[in-house]
Amino acid sequence: MLTVPSLLTFGASLSSPRPVTRTTNTTSALPAIKTLTRDTVSFRGNSESNRPISGRLLILANRESHTLKHKPDSDDQVELSRSMGGLVTALMPLLQEGDFWISSRDKSRKDVPASKIREVVQERYPHLLDKVPAYNTVDIELSKEQINGHYNKISNGQLWPFAHDRIDTTERYRDSDWEKYREVNRAFAEKTLEHARDEDFIWVHDYQLMLAPGMIRERSPHKKIAYFHHIPFTDMNKHFPQKTELLRGLLGADLIGFHVPSYVENFLQAVEHNIPEAKIYTSKQVPGATIEYQGRFIRVQDFPISIDAQGLANRIEHSKSIQDYRQKWETFKRTHGIEYLGAGVERLDYSKGIPQRLEAIDTFLTKHPEYKKRFSFVQVTAPSRPEIPAYQALARDIRQQIERINEKHGTLGWKPIIQVAGMPNDEVMGLFQASDFSIVNSQADGMNLVAKEYVVAQGTKQARGGILIASPFMGVTEQWRNQTRAWEKRATLNQLPAPQDFWIPPLDIDATAEAIHRALRLSPAQRQKVMEPVRQHTFEHNVTRWSRDFLRAFQEAARHPHEGTPNGSSHAPHLLNSAG
Numbered sequence: 406m407l408t409v410p411s412l413l414t415f416g417a418s419l420s421s422p423r424p425v426t427r428t429t430n431t432t433s434a435l436p437a438i439k440t441l442t443r444d445t446v447s448f449r450g451n452s453e454s455n456r457p458i459s460g461r462l463l464i465l466a467n468r469e470s471h472t473l474k475h476k477p478d479s480d481d482q483v484e485l486s487r488s489m490g491g492l493v494t495a496l497m498p499l500l501q502e503g504d505f506w507i508s509s510r511d512k513s514r515k516d517v518p519a520s521k522i523r524e525v526v527q528e529r530y531p532h533l534l535d536k537v538p539a540y541n542t543v544d545i546e547l548s549k550e551q552i553n554g555h556y557n558k559i560s561n562g563q564l565w566p567f568a569h570d571r572i573d574t575t576e577r578y579r580d581s582d583w584e585k586y587r588e589v590n591r592a593f594a595e596k597t598l599e600h601a602r603d604e605d606f607i608w609v610h611d612y613q614l615m616l617a618p619g620m621i622r623e624r625s626p627h628k629k630i631a632y633f634h635h636i637p638f639t640d641m642n643k644h645f646p647q648k649t650e651l652l653r654g655l656l657g658a659d660l661i662g663f664h665v666p667s668y669v670e671n672f673l674q675a676v677e678h679n680i681p682e683a684k685i686y687t688s689k690q691v692p693g694a695t696i697e698y699q700g701r702f703i704r705v706q707d708f709p710i711s712i713d714a715q716g717l718a719n720r721i722e723h724s725k726s727i728q729d730y731r732q733k734w735e736t737f738k739r740t741h742g743i744e745y746l747g748a749g750v751e752r753l754d755y756s757k758g759i760p761q762r763l764e765a766i767d768t769f770l771t772k773h774p775e776y777k778k779r780f781s782f783v784q785v786t787a788p789s790r791p792e793i794p795a796y797q798a799l800a801r802d803i804r805q806q807i808e809r810i811n812e813k814h815g816t817l818g819w820k821p822i823i824q825v826a827g828m829p830n831d832e833v834m835g836l837f838q839a840s841d842f843s844i845v846n847s848q849a850d851g852m853n854l855v856a857k858e859y860v861v862a863q864g865t866k867q868a869r870g871g872i873l874i875a876s877p878f879m880g881v882t883e884q885w886r887n888q889t890r891a892w893e894k895r896a897t898l899n900q901l902p903a904p905q906d907f908w909i910p911p912l913d914i915d916a917t918a919e920a921i922h923r924a925l926r927l928s929p930a931q932r933q934k935v936m937e938p939v940r941q942h943t944f945e946h947n948v949t950r951w952s953r954d955f956l957r958a959f960q961e962a963a964r965h966p967h968e969g970t971p972n973g974s975s976h977a978p979h980l981l982n983s984a985g
Contacts, residue, residue, distance in 0.1 A: 456499060457957040460604040460629075463505040464496060465593050467556070467613040470506045471538065473517045473525065485522070485536050491854045492610060492635060495710055495948050499956075504540040505600055507593065512546035520544045543600065545592050554585025560613045561790060567641040568612065569756040569849040574795040578646055587616060590654070594620035603627055606959060609658070611635045616650070619657030629963040631660040633955065635710070636851040637880070638668040642675060649679045656683070656696065660704045660962040662955055664852045664880040669693055669707050692958075702966040708955045709884040710852050714861050714944040721834050721865050730835025731867060738781075738839070741819060745925050747782040748840040748871075750833055750855055752789040755799050758846040758876060758911035759786065763806050763822065765844070765917035770814045770821055773922055778819045780925075783836060787827045837862035841932070842872040842924040845879070846911040852880035857943045863933070864940045870933035872924035874917065877908045885942060892938045901931055904939045 456462075464470075470493050476482045487493055500506065510518060517525050519542040526533050547555070562576025593609075594617050601607055601621075609617050609632045618630045632655055642648055652675060655661055663669050673694055676683050684697040693706030721727050738746055747766075751757045766782050786803065790796045804824070811820045828836070837843065837859050845856045856875055863871045875882050882905075889905045896903035907924065909916045924932065 456501075457953060458606050458960050460606050461503050461505070461602070462499065462501070463507060463597060463601055463605055463607045464500070465507050465597060465607065465609045465614055465617060466492060466496075467509055467560075467611065468492070469508045469510060469519045469544075470497070470542065471519065471522070473522045475516075483530060483533070485526075485533050491710065491712075491852070494712070495952065498713075498949070499952050500538070500540040502539040505543055506538070506540060507543040507545065507596055507600075509545040509547050509589065509593070511552055512548060518544045518546075541600075543596055545589075545596050547589060547592075551585050551589055554582040555589040556613065557790075557792060558582035559586040561793060563645060564612045564615075564642075565636065566755075566795075567645055568636045568639060568851075570639060570641050571755055571848075572641060572644060574755055576793075583647055590614055590616035591620055593617045594624065597621060598625055598628075601625070601628060605629065606631070606956075606963075608633070608959070616654035617657075619654035622657035629959070630658045631662065631955070631959045631962070632658040633662040633708070634668065634672075634851075635664075637849050638663055638671045638675075639849070640671055640674065642671075643678075648675070652676055652679055656680070656698050656701075656703055658703060659701075659966065660706070660955075660959050662706060662708045662958075664707060664709055665883040666707050667883060668851075668880075669705055672705060704958065704962040704966075706958055708951055708958070709880065709946060710854070710951050711943065711946050711948045712854050712857050712861070713949070714857070714940075714947050717834075717858060717861050718865060718944075721838070721862055724831060724834075726831040727834045727838075728867065730832040731838045732835075733832075734783075734836055734839035741781075742778060743781050744779045745776065745781075746836075746840045746869075747780070747921070748785070748836050748843045748859075749782065749845070750785040750828070750836070750843070751845075752787040753796060753800055753803075754789055755795060756847055756849055758848050759784070759799075759803055760806060761848075761911045761914060762844050762846050762917070763803070763810060765914050765921065766822060767810045767813070768914050769918040769921045772918060776925070777814060777821070778816060781819070781821060781823055783823045783825060783840075785825045785828045785833065785836070834858075834862050837871070838865065838868040840871045841869050841929075842874055842921060844874045844917070844921075846874065846876040846909065846917065847879050848876070848911050850876070850879040850881070852884075854881075856881045860936055860939045860943055863936060868933075870929040870931075870936070872907055872920075872927070872932050872935060873904070873939070874907045874909060874920045874924065876911050878910070882908055884946070885939065888938065888942055895938060896935070899934055901927075901935050904935060907935075 468488050471485060471487050473483055473485050476484055487497070506519070508519065522542070523537045526537050558576050558579065559582050563578060566572060566574045593614055597607060598621065605628075607621060607628055607630045609630065611634065618632050621628055621630055645651070656676070661672070663672065673685055676696060677685060680698070682698070686695045686697065693704060696703045696705060734746065737743070749759070749762055763784070770777060770780070784807070788800070807822045807824050810822055814821045843859045845853055845859070847853060856873060856879070859871070859873055862868060885904070889903065892903045892905060902923065907920050909920050911917070927935065
């Protein structure tokens with residue numbers, strides 16, 4: 406499975422009355438082309454009661470947590486696969502028997518619906534029974550028209566580009582598409598209320614379901630509801646015609662979570678500008694902010710999502726498959742005289758900065774021709790949203806750009822850029838270990854878990870100690886930013902660059918090219934030292950911490966909704982705005 410981003414504790418409480426501000430963005434023979442594959446893993450869920458909530462957990466997500474499909478070219482063999490993406494990976498350890506995963510699916514699909522997998526496996530594939538989730542799965546079947554309006558036109562044609570500062574790629578807004586978005590959110594709300602009890606905890610996920618919290622609250626005022634936003638929240642949302650309805654939908658939750666503080670502040674600013682009757686309070690004693698709205702109190706806080714760093718490190722160390730793939734790439738380097746290998750891994754998306762990355766490699770080879778035939782860059786790009794015109798154009802442009810660069814710099818037996826259409830997760834980890842650097846230069850990204858996976862993969866004893874060249878406009882670098890002073894001191898003592906010296910704005914092509922050169926001039930041991938504090942931070946701030954902190958805050962928000970307000974705190978909170 407190729408893990409891709411999307412993709413949270415409020416690090417700096419707002420302690421004095423001030424306007425909510427936005428953080429502004431300022432950074433011959435080749436391996437065979439592959440298609441994207443997925444790992445087959447166990448989904449039993451968590452059998453122990455080790456989470457800080459007292460009731461059942463109901464997850465609402467656009468995507469199913471797992472699928473049962475026939476293997477390619479086989480009518481009698483099936484595989485039970487976990488869906489791609491950080492959301493499923495992050496939530497899987499939380500789920501227990503009795504919980505629910507509520508998701509949508511195209512009703513014209515021929516594979517087994519998630520809600521029927523257990524029944525089908527018991528009857529036909531009993532050897533897979535121990536891999537079937539212990540939690541309940543619920544399907545919401547959607548028509549082609551609903552999927553096109555809700556998912557293609559509004560979610561990914563409007564909300565996604567606004568969130569990633571790409572208004573130039575938005576689809577035309579139509580009221581008919583917005584009605585489909587409402588329909589789908591209403592279907593999620595109604596299906597949830599068929600199963601939810603008052604003591605349950607309802608956790609809604611991401612921009613496809615921003616109306617669902619309000620719709621659930623309207624029908625059942627006493628339900629416990631939380632929402633987590635997995636993509637950036639920027640002031641570009643002001644361009645969306647139905648922005649106020651979206652905000653009111655989110656305010657149906659008891660707790661609203663974002664990845665990093667800047668997204669929290671952008672959200673508070675949007676509420677202040679568009680919902681004048683809402684009051685926003687901050688307090689030194691309570692993380693984030695509290696919003697008073699329609700007689701209720703809503704907690705807003707940041708919770709930086711992460712990965713299972715220790716689990717990934719253990720898997721890399723002990724997986725024969727990963728080490729075989731690492732050896733494959735090492736053999737490729739030796740066979741073709743390649744001394745230095747770079748890696749870029751993500752799904753195809755205009756927010757990922759892929760054209761700028763490729764231009765930086767072109768510039769690097771132009772400025773430093775001594776690296777020709779000694780250097781190759783592997784660009785793994787998983788196909789994504791092929792039905793959307795902007796993505797079709799991007800795929801074509803990237804392919805043509807790579808062809809131009811290879812023609813300009815390449816020779817008969819060497820190409821500087823190797824494009825791969827997709828890759829199993831084990832091979833991604835093997836590639837990471839064999840690489841000397843990776844570029845993750847998104848123009849905007851909610852968090853970006855690939856960056857965290859890279860630094861963990863490079864910490865194992867077999868790895869090359871690769872440098873992460875990263876964009877400063879991602880949630881992950883904002884999360885790391887409060888560590889930079891300590892990292893700078895450590896780097897000075899070691900007489901080496903600091904990790905943040907390799908955080909480059911994506912549009913600064915020359916600086917990115919020089920970051921590549923600087924990384925390659927360091928020895929593997931030096932690169933290990935440069936990245937060690939980032940690795941340590943990733944192990945400490947892992948996915949278990951994210952889920953624990955969020956669910957603990959959810960429990961507290963449901964129990965003590967007035968906390969951080971004049972009625973709930975003896976430490977006088979500050980009112981950022983006034984109603985009227």
